[in-house]
Amino acid sequence: MSVTKQLLDVFRVDKQLRGLRSRLEAAERFLSTQSTLLADMERQKGILDASLKQLRATISNEEGEGKRLDARMEALREQMNSAKTAKEYNAFLTELNTYKEQRTAAEERALEAMGKAEEADKKVSDINGQFGERQKIVESAKTDRDTKAAEIKDRVAELAAQRAELVKSVPATQMQMLETLIKSRGDEAMSPIEVLDRRAHEGNCSACMMAIPVEAVSALMTGKLVNCPSCRCILFMEEQIFAAEAKKKPAPKKGKAKPSEEEVAKT
């Protein structure tokens, strides 16, 4: 068996493996995105909860301060009623005004904190509303990922074993070349040659559509390993041609012959 055929066998099994794994990878990516969104929500909720706690403490402090000032002012008013001199009265009045200002400031701070708390409360309830939905999405993404993993598990193991077995008989250098090409070109690591004229050994690389030199087509027909001169993919001939041509030596070039019936049928 030619190296090209050996590589093609590995390539085809590898393609199936990559196809199966890519479905699982897509499910894993979706799960990961959704989990990140959920974690973000949790983090935001944590920040909002902490800030709400602080705001509520502020409100309670300022309200306490307000009550304390109310009590002081009440006491002052009684003292003012029993003031004996105008000077004493005015001193109480000054003090009262100071308390009034402090009272207003405390009230303003409490109101400001209340406004912020209300905003934070609204955000928390928005997040809570979306949180359940997002949790459901994450759950179903997990199920989907697990289902896909279970579905392909046996087939992947089977193909991986098959691939390992096939790789054993492929020379290491060529195998390395295929691995590198698969990494860079994926499904186009190997491409069939599009035969335009079998007798004239004319063909195109079906990956990049560039013409393949006659010598390269001939080499390919004798079972040699040939890379596309343009895109570097490993070229192969479709199976039926492979089988037929591998037995024969390359047909001698006789210039442009009349196309065979088969070729006429193809055009």
Ligand SMILES: [Zn+2]
């Ligand atoms: Zn090419």
